[in-house]
Amino acid sequence: MADTPVLQLIGLNKSFSGVQVLKNIDLSLVMKGSILGLVGENGAGKSTMINILGGVLQKDSGAILLEGVPYNPKNAKDADKAGIALIHQELNLFLNMTIAENLYLVESPGSKTGLLSYRVMNREAQKELRHVGIDINPATLVESLSMGMRQMVEIVKALSKKARIVVFDEPTTSLSNNEKRHLFTIIRELSGKGISMIYISHTLDDVLELCDEVAVIRDGSIIGQSPTREMTKSGMISMMVGRKLDHMFPFVEKRPGPIVLRVEDLCAQKAFRNVSFSLRSGEILGLFGLMGAGRSELARAIYGVDPVESGRIYFKEHPVRHPAPEWWVENGMAYITENRREEGLLMPKSVKENLVLANLRNLRRRLGAVDARQEERESESVIQRLSIKTYDKARQTARMLSGGNQQKVVIGKWLMTQPEVLIVDEPTRGVDVGAKFDIYNHLNDMAREGSAILFISSEMEELIGVCDRIIVMCSGTITGELDRIDFDQERLLTLAIRSIKHEHFAVE
Amino acid sequence: MSTLRLSRESIYNAFYKYGLFIVFFLLVLIFSSFNSNFFSAANAVNLLQQSASTGIAAAGLVFVLVSGGIDISMGSTIFLSSVIVTTFANKGVGIAGSFAIALACGIAVGSMNGFFVSVLNVVPLIVTLASLYIVRGVALALTGVQSLFFFNKVGDAVAYTRIGGAIPVVVVILVVTLFLVQVVLNRTLFGRQLFAMGNNRIGARIMGIKVNRNTFLTYVISGALSGLAGMVSGAQVGAITPTFAEGQEFIIITSAILGGVSLFGGKGTAFPGAFLGVLIVMCIENGLVMAGANMYVYTIIRGIVIFFAVMIDCMRNTGELR
Numbered sequence: 001m002a003d004t005p006v007l008q009l010i011g012l013n014k015s016f017s018g019v020q021v022l023k024n025i026d027l028s029l030v031m032k033g034s035i036l037g038l039v040g041e042n043g044a045g046k047s048t049m050i051n052i053l054g055g056v057l058q059k060d061s062g063a064i065l066l067e068g069v070p071y072n073p074k075n076a077k078d079a080d081k082a083g084i085a086l087i088h089q090e091l092n093l094f095l096n097m098t099i100a101e102n103l104y105l106v107e108s109p110g111s112k113t114g115l116l117s118y119r120v121m122n123r124e125a126q127k128e129l130r131h132v133g134i135d136i137n138p139a140t141l142v143e144s145l146s147m148g149m150r151q152m153v154e155i156v157k158a159l160s161k162k163a164r165i166v167v168f169d170e171p172t173t174s175l176s177n178n179e180k181r182h183l184f185t186i187i188r189e190l191s192g193k194g195i196s197m198i199y200i201s202h203t204l205d206d207v208l209e210l211c212d213e214v215a216v217i218r219d220g221s222i223i224g225q226s227p228t229r230e231m232t233k234s235g236m237i238s239m240m241v242g243r244k245l246d247h248m249f250p251f252v253e254k255r256p257g258p259i260v261l262r263v264e265d266l267c268a269q270k271a272f273r274n275v276s277f278s279l280r281s282g283e284i285l286g287l288f289g290l291m292g293a294g295r296s297e298l299a300r301a302i303y304g305v306d307p308v309e310s311g312r313i314y315f316k317e318h319p320v321r322h323p324a325p326e327w328w329v330e331n332g333m334a335y336i337t338e339n340r341r342e343e344g345l346l347m348p349k350s351v352k353e354n355l356v357l358a359n360l361r362n363l364r365r366r367l368g369a370v371d372a373r374q375e376e377r378e379s380e381s382v383i384q385r386l387s388i389k390t391y392d393k394a395r396q397t398a399r400m401l402s403g404g405n406q407q408k409v410v411i412g413k414w415l416m417t418q419p420e421v422l423i424v425d426e427p428t429r430g431v432d433v434g435a436k437f438d439i440y441n442h443l444n445d446m447a448r449e450g451s452a453i454l455f456i457s458s459e460m461e462e463l464i465g466v467c468d469r470i471i472v473m474c475s476g477t478i479t480g481e482l483d484r485i486d487f488d489q490e491r492l493l494t495l496a497i498r499s500i501k502h503e504h505f506a507v508e
Numbered sequence: 509m510s511t512l513r514l515s516r517e518s519i520y521n522a523f524y525k526y527g528l529f530i531v532f533f534l535l536v537l538i539f540s541s542f543n544s545n546f547f548s549a550a551n552a553v554n555l556l557q558q559s560a561s562t563g564i565a566a567a568g569l570v571f572v573l574v575s576g577g578i579d580i581s582m583g584s585t586i587f588l589s590s591v592i593v594t595t596f597a598n599k600g601v602g603i604a605g606s607f608a609i610a611l612a613c614g615i616a617v618g619s620m621n622g623f624f625v626s627v628l629n630v631v632p633l634i635v636t637l638a639s640l641y642i643v644r645g646v647a648l649a650l651t652g653v654q655s656l657f658f659f660n661k662v663g664d665a666v667a668y669t670r671i672g673g674a675i676p677v678v679v680v681i682l683v684v685t686l687f688l689v690q691v692v693l694n695r696t697l698f699g700r701q702l703f704a705m706g707n708n709r710i711g712a713r714i715m716g717i718k719v720n721r722n723t724f725l726t727y728v729i730s731g732a733l734s735g736l737a738g739m740v741s742g743a744q745v746g747a748i749t750p751t752f753a754e755g756q757e758f759i760i761i762t763s764a765i766l767g768g769v770s771l772f773g774g775k776g777t778a779f780p781g782a783f784l785g786v787l788i789v790m791c792i793e794n795g796l797v798m799a800g801a802n803m804y805v806y807t808i809i810r811g812i813v814i815f816f817a818v819m820i821d822c823m824r825n826t827g828e829l830r
Contacts (some may be wrong), residue, residue, distance in 0.1 A: 054712060076716035092714055095773040096709040097700070105704055106716050108697055115695040 004068040005030045006196045007165055014048055014063035016400075019391045021048045023220040025062070029165070033194045035187065037211030037228070040403025041202065041240055041432040043389040045220040046200050050167045055079040055088035066164075077106075085158030089170040089403070089417050089430075093142050103157050126320075128160045129219040132186050144387060148179025149239070155186065159195075166190065167198040170239040173430045176291055188233040203431050204233050209212050239333035241434040249465020250437070256280035256468065261333075261421050263302065266311030273298030275311070279421065284403055284410035284443060284453045286467035288460060290496050294476040295456045296338055299423050303328055303335045332420035336357070336411055336427060345460035347399040351390045354398050354409050355379040359416040385445075386432075386438050404431045408438070414426060415442060422446065425456045440466050460489050472496050528767065528784045535788060539795030540549070546798050553639065553676065555787065555794055560678040561586070561741035562756070563786045565777040566764045567689040568733025573764060574693065576709060576773030581621060581639035582734045583756035588647040589613040590658070590748050591739025595650070597662040606662045610739035611732050613627040617643055618731020622724035625628060626739040640757065648750060656748040660754040666743035678740050685733065689778040698722065706773025763789045766817040789813060 005028040012025035022045050040046050051057040053064070055073030062296035064071045066082055073079045093102050100121045108116055109124045118139075125138035131226055134152055142150060151171060158166050164205065168187075187197060187210060201207050207214060208228060216239040223239045243322070262278040272294040279285050288370045289295045300306040302313060304323035313320040315331065328335070329331045337344065356363060356375050358374050363378070383393060386408045390396050398406060411427055424443070428436045446454055458464050463470050463486045471481045472495035480495040482488075540547040571581045589610045616637060624635040647723050669677040693699040694740060701722055705712045710783050713719045742748055767785025769776025776782065792813065 054714075063781060077713055088714075092708070092711040094704040094711065094774070096707045097703055101700055101703075105697070105701060105712075114699065115691070116697065 005065070006032055006067060008065040008068075009049075010063045010065070012052065012064070013047070013060045014045075014052060014057065015060055017124065018401070019059045021045050021220050022059075023051075025049060025220075025222055025227065026215075027215055027222055029196050029198065031196070031212070033196060033211040034344055035191055035197045035199055035206035035210055036225075036250075037198045037214040038206055038217060039202070039214060039236055039240060041434045043402035044240075045215045046217055046430075047169065048401065049217070049486045050086055050198065050200070053079070053084055053167060055084075056086075075489055079322040080106075080124055080161050080316040082165035083162055084167070085163035085165070086167045087154050087158060087169065087171060088150070089173065091151055093153060095141070095142070095187060098139045098141055099129070099153050100143075102142055103128065103138075103160055104152060107257050124160075125156075128156050131159065132156055132189070138202070146179070147174040148176065148182065151179070151183060152186070153177065155190075159190075163195065164468055165196045165198070167200070169200045170202065170430060171199075172201065172203060175308075197503035202430065204390055204433070206237055208233065209238075213493055233450065237433050240432065250441055250444060251465060252448065254282045254284075254447050254468065256283040256443075257450065258313065261302075261454075262314040262317070264312045264314075266298070266313065267309045268297060268301050269309055270307060270505060271301070272473070275473075275478055275508065276450065277471050277481070279452045279454055279480065281420070281452045282447050283468045284447050284455050286463035286470035287454060287473065288463055288492055288496060289458045289473035290457070290458065292475075293496065296425050296474055298473070299425055299454070299456060301337065303423065305332070328421075329358075331365050333423070334414040334417055334419035334421070334435050335423045336414050336425060338425045338429075344413070345406055346396055351388070351393040351396055351401065351409060352376075352379045353399060355393075355413050355416065358413045362417070378416055382416055383419070385442060385504075386412050386415075387434070388412065404435050408435055411442075418449070419451060421452045421454070423454045426477075427455075428457070428459070428462060431479075431494060464489065464492075484487070510752040528780075528788065532784060532788050532791065535791050535795065539791070539798065542795070542799040546795060547810050551794070551798075553674075553679070555790055556682070557744070558677045558794060559783075559786045559790045560682040561675075561737040561744065562760055562763060562790065563682045563783055564685050564740060564785050565737035565756075565760045566767075566782040567685050568730040568737075569760055569770050570689065570693065570776055570782050571702060571766050572632075572730045573769045573771065574706050574773060574776050575723060575726050576706040577625065577723065577726060578761075578771070579621065579730045580633065580757045580761070581617060581636040581643060581757075582730065582737075582752045582760050584640050584643035584647070585614050585617045585731055585734035586738035586741060586753040586756055587748075588617065588643050589651075589735040590742030590752060590784075591647045591650055591656060592654045593739045594658045594663075594742055594748055597658065597660050601662070603662050603665055606739060606770045607736070610735040611715050612735070614733065614735020617729055617734070618728040618733070619724075621731065622727030624722040625727060626720040642804045644754075651748070651750065655750065656746060658742050658746050663743040663746060667746070678744065681736070681740060685736070686779040686783055689733075693778060698725070702726065703774055704821070706770075706775070722827050759789060759810075762810075762814045762817050765821050766813065767823060771818065771821050775824075785817075 007029040009025050009027040009498055011018065012022055014022040029412045038046055048057060052059045053080045055075045058074070071082055073082065085408065096405065103125050104121050109120050114333065122138045129136060129138060132152060132155065136149070142153065145153065171183060175183065191197065199207065199234055208231065211228050213225060214231050214235060214236065216223045257280055260281045263269070263278045266275040267273050275298055286297050289355065295304060301308045302323060304325055304327070308323065313323055346357070356379055359378070360370060362377050363370050379393060383390065388403065388408045389405050398409060407430065427439055432438065442463070443453055443455065455467055469481060469483055470487065472479050472492060474496050482491065495506050536547065545551060565586065569579055569582065591608050592613050593606050595610055600607065621635055621639055624630045666677060671677060671680060693702070700716045701712065704717060705719055705722060709719060738753070741753065745752070763785035764776070764782045765771055765785070766788060767781040767783065769782055792809060793806065795811045796809065
C-alpha cells in the first residue's frame with residue numbers, strides 16, 4: 001500500500017469551445033504529506049487543472065485516482081467529501097460575515113434542531129483556529145482582517161473539512177513578507193501532519209524553498225516532474241517558457257532627454273510629505289518602497305485621483321495647478337494602477353475592444369468613425385509584442401483570459417497610446433516569468449522611443465534590472481535616490497526601512 | 509492621526525447603528541409638537557396597525573435583498589391576493605381557508621419569479637417588473653376592473669379583532685412574521701447562506717451552496733408574505749379598488765433600504781432593520797395626515813425619503829464590502 005500515490009492524474013484532457021487547454025496530463029503526488037510545486041506560465045492550464053480537481057470544472061477524459069480509488073467530482077461538495085480543498089488566489093470568503101460564520105456555511109456544528117448555535121459555532125471555530133496557532137476571536141468580521149489573516153481563515157476552513165489534499169493557487173501574491181513566513185510555517189506543519197499539498201506559484205524561489213517535488217506545465221502538458229533538489233531556477237524557467245531567457249532583465253542604454261515631469265514638495269495629509277523628484281523623457285525611474293510606504297498614493301495624487309495638499313507639479317516645466325485624470329490623458333500621461341483587474345478591464349467585452357479602448361482617439365477617422373483596419377492592425381501588434389494568449393481576439397471576452405493575460409491586456413491597452421509619461425504600479429505582480437520579460441522589453445522600447453516612465457514596484461530585483469535610477473520611499477517620505485552604478489539590494493532595503501523602528505507592515 | 513480616524517469611524521459606526529432610532533425619535537418629537545394627539549398610546553397602536561401590511565411584505569423582501577436580488581412585483585401580488593381572498597371570503601370561505609388562499613396566491617407568483625430568476629437566469633429586476641404588470645393585469649381581469657368589497661366575517665375578524673381587547677390581531681401577525689423571519693435569517697444555514705450569496709455569489713457557488721435553490725426560495729417567501737400582506741391590507745381597507753396597492757412595492761423597498769437592508773446584497777435585518785424603516789415611513793405619512801399637510805407634500809416627501817435611503821445605502825457600500 002505504501003506505493004499507492006495519494007493522488008494520481010492519468011491522461012487528463014479538457015477543452016473549452018474547441019481549444020484544448022489540457023493535453024494528456026499525467027501527474028502524481030506520491031507521499032502523504034509531501035508538497036508538490038506546480039509552475040507554469042499564465043494560461044498554461046494550472047487553474048483549469050485544479051478546478052477539475054476541486055469539482056468546479058468537469059474533465060473531458062482521463063482519470064483521477066485518490067489513493068488508488070477513482071475520483072470523479074461533480075461539484076464542490078464531492079471534492080469536500082473526498083478531502084480535497086482548493087485555496088483560490090481570490091479568496092472565497094464572505095467579508096460581511098464573521099470567521100465562524102464563514103467556516104460553517106454549508107454544515108454547522110450543534111445545529112441538530114435546525115437552528116444555529118453561535119455559541120457552539122464560535123467555540124468550534126476557536127478550536128480550529130488554535131490548531132494552526134491563531135488566537136483571534138472567531139466572531140470577528142472577515143472584512144476587518146488583513147489579507148494574511150484571511151488566508152489563514154481559508155486554510156482553517158479547508159482543515160475543518162478534514163482535507164487530505166490542499167491546493168494553494170498563488171497564495172502569496174497579496175501577503176506581506178511576515179505573513180508569507182507565517183504561511184510557510186503552517187504549510188510545513190500541515191505537511192508534518194500528513195496532509196499533502198499542491199503549491200502553485202510564480203515565485204520560483206518560494207517553490208524551491210517549500211516544495212519536495214516540482215512539476216512544470218506548459219501549454220496544457222506536463223513538461224517534467226522531479227524532486228526539487230534536482231531543479232534549478234533557470235532550469236524551471238527554460239522549461240516553463242520553452243526557450244532560454246539569457247537575461248531576465250533586458251537593460252538597454254537610453255539617452256534621457258529633457259525633464260518631462262517634476263514634482264516639488266508634494267504633500268498629502270496621511271500618505272506622504274515633501275516629495276520631490278524629476279523624471280526625464282527616455283528614462284525609467286524606479287520607485288521602491290515596502291507596502292504602505294506611500295508609493296501608490298503618490299502616483300494617485302500626481303494623477304489627480306487623490307487630493308494634493310500642498311506642493312507643485314510641473315509638466316514640461318508648465319505648472320499643473322489642478323491635476324486631473326482627464327487632463328493628463330489629454331496631455332499624454334498614462335497610469336496603470338495596481339488594481340488592474342478591477343479598474344482596467346471591461347470583462348464581458350472582447351480582447352480587441354479592451355485593447356483599443358484607450359486609443360480610440362487616435363483611431364478616429366473622418367466623421368469620428370473608428371478605422372477598423374487600423375484597429376485590427378494595432379491590436380494585433382500589441383498581442384504579438386506582449387504575447388497575449390488568446391484564441392480569437394475579436395470573440396474571446398476578457399473574462400475568459402487567464403489572470404496574467406488579463407493584466408497584459410490592461411498594460412497593452414495603455415502602451416498603444418504611446419504616452420509621454422507612463423506611471424506603472426506593480427505591472428508584473430502575479431504575472432509569470434515569460435510575461436514579465438515581455439513587459440520589461442516593452443517598457444524599454446517605450447523609453448527608447450522617448451516616453452518617461454515611473455516604475456513602481458516592491459520587487460527590488462526587477463527595479464535593479466530595468467531602471468536607470470531608483471528613488472526609495474519610506475513612511476511617506478523619499479529616503480534616497482540611487483543611480484544605476486550604485487544599485488545594490490542591501491542599500492535599497494536599508495533606505496526602505498530607514499524610519500521604521502518596529503516592524504509594521506500596513507495591511508492592505 | 510490614527511486616534512482622529514478612529515473617533516471619526518466610531519461616530520460613523522454609531523450613526524449607522526443607532527441613526528435610525530434617532531431619526532425615529534426625532535420624527536416622533538416633531539410630529540408631537542404639531543399635534544398633541546400624535547404622542548399617545550392610541551396613535552401608537554394605530555401606527556402599528558398601519559404598518560402591518562407593509563411590514564409583513566418588507567420582511568419577505570429582506571430575503572430577496574439580502575441574497576442580492578430585488579422584487580418589485582410585491583404591490584401587484586398584494587392586489588391579486590386581496591382580490592382572490594375577497595372573492596372566496598364573500599363566497600363563505602372561513603378564516604383559516606382565507607389565510608391559506610392568500611399564502612398560496614403569493615407562493616404562486618413567487619414561484620414564477622423564482623423560476624425565471626434562478627433557473628433561466630433572467631435579471632430579477634426585469635422578471636419582477638414583468639410580473640408587476642402581468643399579475644396586476646390578471647387580477648384586474650378577475651375583478652372586471654371593478655371594486656370589490658371585503659365587508660364580511662373574515663374581513664372584520666382580521667381588521668377589528670383585538671387580543672385582550674387591546675392588541676389588534678394584525679399587529680400580532682406582524683410581530684410573529686418578523687420574529688420568524690429574523691430567526692430564519694439569523695439562525696439557520698439557509699439564512700446565513702443568503703448573506704454569503706449576497707456578498708459573493710460565485711464564491712458561494714464554488715463553496716457548494718445551492719445558490720439556485722436558495723434564490724428560488726427567496727422569491728417564494730417574498731411572494732408568500734406579499735400574499736399575506738394582501739389579505740391584511742385588504743381586510744383593513746375593505747374596498748379593493750382597481751388601483752389598490754399600486755406603487756406599494758416602492759414604499760416597501762424604500763422602507764427596507766431605509767432600515768439598513770442593502771440594495772447591494774449581503775446586509776440587513778427584518779427586525780429591527782426593515783421594521784424600523786417601515787415605522788419611519790408610516791410615521792411620516794401618519795404625522796403628515798395629523799399635521800394636515802397638503803396632498804402634494806406626501807409625494808415630495810416620499811421622493812426625498814427614497815433618495816436619502818438609497819444615498820445612505822450607497823455611501824455604506826463604498827469600499828471593499830459589497
